[in-house]
């Protein structure tokens with residue numbers, strides 16, 4: 261039996277009991293719940309990753325909804341416990357929900373929310389930051405400087421790659437992949453090659469228009485290509501960024517064979533989910549190809565790195581901070597809270613999870629809808645007409 265976990269309570273007399281497994285940024289999400297008669301309980305336990313037992317203890321005997329995190333394993337056990345406590349809503353504070361067994365949630369009639377849109381640009385900006393840091397060897401150079409090793413300008417000191425005119429490859433050109441592609445094309449005048457199961461017409465139109473603009477100004481136009489296979493992207497691109505969802509089809513999408521297809525001086529960025537790359541194969545590849553560089557926000561066995569990765573000078577590693585801007589994290593908390601509230605109050609589901617701005621306007625009441633419920637169809641939930 262897990263020990264009781266410490267909690268902070270808001271609005272103790274609220275009718276609906278909503279639990280958040282972590283303190284989340286900002287207070288708007290708390291206020292929105294409290295205004296609608298919720299008692300909000302926030303777990304303040306000093307433990308980064310809560311166990312299933314910890315969360316069962318938090319759910320207790322009566323719980324209407326839970327806001328949880330991507331580090332938690334939301335499967336049969338937790339959905340069964342939530343359902344037994346009368347709960348009908350769960351929301352991840354993340355857009356990805358590979359930690360959630362949606363079939364198990366369906367079985368217990370629990371709505372599963374996620375937080376799309378609000379983190380698109382923030383995550384793309386980190387992928388762009390890692391791309392630049394890897395191309396220009398910023399972390400290595402910073403370490404060199406701090407170690408007191410700089411004794412004067414040299415023609416060969418930390419020579420990296422120029423991005424302008426090179427090709428950026430995007431695997432998974434959805435919301436984040438497309439935003440990243442636009443940043444790299446517009447910001448650094450890179451050509452684009454992408455692979456996705458679906459055509460990204462808006463992205464193609466953007467690159468075409470920007471290319472025409474550059475041409476009209478006497479500059480080299482940028483180009484785009486939709487690759488017919490992922491391997492084509494790996495072979496042709498100089499910088500490759502991974503942005504697919506994690507599911508069975510994308511597990512170890514980048515493996516030993518695919519790493520071997522990439523250019524010797526290529527840069528690989530991962531801000532999607534760790535298991536999209538076979539990290540053991542990546543460490544071996546980094547060892548044998550010192551000019552190949554990676555920028556990683558996510559890891560296969562998070563929070564751990566595979567042995568050897570932390571020693572590689574040609575790897576930049578950051579602790580899953582791609583969505584970590586104040587505005588985004590507060591917005592994610594708001595969307596997660598409104599997903600849970602929407603189901604509790606019987607509101608319909610918002611019609612377009614790519615258009616969540618009305619929920620993020622701090623100066624207006626949010627629409628009476630749940631912003632993004634991934635199993636709305638399976639549960640037959642009504643859709644908002646707004």
Ligand SMILES: NC(=O)c1ccc[n+]([C@@H]2O[C@H](COP(=O)([O-])OP(=O)(O)OC[C@H]3O[C@@H](n4cnc5c(N)ncnc54)[C@H](O)[C@@H]3O)[C@@H](O)[C@H]2O)c1
Pocket residue numbers: 355356357376377379383431432433434435436437455456457458503504505506509510531532533557558580581582583
């Ligand atoms: N590192 C972070 O902090 C962070 C932050 C936000 C999102 N993410 C991850 O990024 C993922 C993408 O987010 P999004 O909002 O852009 O989602 P999205 O659904 O808009 O885009 C995902 C894209 O991947 C494509 N795809 C699926 N399978 C594919 C395959 N086998 N090959 C190529 N493309 C494939 C889909 O067609 C879709 O266009 C999330 O699922 C999440 O795991 C990570």
